[in-house]
Amino acid sequence: MPKNFIKGLALALAIIGLDQLSKWWITDVVMQPPDNITLLPFFNLVLAHNRGVSFGMFAAGSEAGKWFLVGVAGVITLFLVNWLYKATSGLSILALGLIIGGAVGNVIDRIFIGAVVDFLDFHAFGYHWPAFNVADISISLGAAILIFESLFRHENSA
Numbered sequence: 001m002p003k004n005f006i007k008g009l010a011l012a013l014a015i016i017g018l019d020q021l022s023k024w025w026i027t028d029v030v031m032q033p034p035d036n037i038t039l040l041p042f043f044n045l046v047l048a049h050n051r052g053v054s055f056g057m058f059a060a061g062s063e064a065g066k067w068f069l070v071g072v073a074g075v076i077t078l079f080l081v082n083w084l085y086k087a088t089s090g091l092s093i094l095a096l097g098l099i100i101g102g103a104v105g106n107v108i109d110r111i112f113i114g115a116v117v118d119f120l121d122f123h124a125f126g127y128h129w130p131a132f133n134v135a136d137i138s139i140s141l142g143a144a145i146l147i148f149e150s151l152f153r154h155e156n157s158a
Helices: 005-031 063-086 090-112 133-151
Strands: 036-041 041-051 116-124
Touching: 005 041, 005 063, 005 090, 005 116, 005 133, 063 090, 090 116, 090 133, 116 133
Parallel strands: none
Antiparallel strands: 036 041, 041 116
């Protein structure tokens, strides 16, 4: 197995662990009994269960819907693992490890809880950004790195 593939998978496993640990901490330690803790004038910890995808879109209220979202995420993750196996760029490996780890972290929630646990809530002037979690940060950061790399990577042309 390529060394870079192992590095990407190790990063993905670290993200899964951090994501699941943070969700356990919020649900089992912090949110006992409150469901909203104000930390800063623009930041709260909340306990939200997202049954949809990003920002609650396509909410899966049924068992079949839940498994459909798990299946879609699984297929995308397999595609990303294959991409990671072939990746040679350090940025691509970093990005794919982040995205895979975040995707699997959220799939674990869907399978065992039926929804993704979100808890980070930023807001300003009465408007709230949808609550999110460590896995969401990881996926977003990984996607941003892939976009950055595709826009600014300079290939040596012969």
